[in-house]
Amino acid sequence: MNIFPQTKVQDFSKCIAGEFIKVVNQSKTYAGLCVDDGEGKLNLLILETNQDGYQYMVTARPPHDEVLSYGTDWIIEIIGDPQPGSKFVEHAGVLLHRETDTLIVGRDVGAHGEYLHCELKGHGIFGSSAKPATGYAFEKWEIVCIDPVTSQKQTLAKSNF
Structure with a gap:
């Protein structure tokens, strides 16, 4: 069995810069990119969310927050x-x-x-x-991932203009 896109569950502290992740807390969902602040601390640049007013916000995440990682191959x-x-x-x-x-x-x-x-x-x-x-x-713009076997494309996030 193959799952597309490839994902893994991990703590936010194990993420790296450029990784696309999703975070679900109760009824709140955030998806976006891990970005390094230049001093080695990661933040989340929110690109997709079901919470009004949070799109394109940069925020810290607790290190032990469980996230769904889509990796850096986007x-x-x-x-x-x-x-x-x-x-x-x-x-x-x-x-x-x-x-x-x-x-x-x-x-x-x-x-x-x-x-x-x-x-x-x-x-x-x-x-x-x-x-x-x-x-x-x-x-x-759109951030997409492509299955290398089937060439199937999935949009992970896109601008909302």
């Missing part, structure tokens, strides 16, 4: 035409693609909802004014 599919990145540095949910990194703009759960740039490769979460706004922005 793909971002960009949809639509690129826009100048400088216009979208404070636009939660936008994918910014620059020469040195690719990131998604989120918001801090605390600190009055400051805009944060969450690097998808590399390690770092930065305030929107910490790095120059260069490159291109994409308002529409």
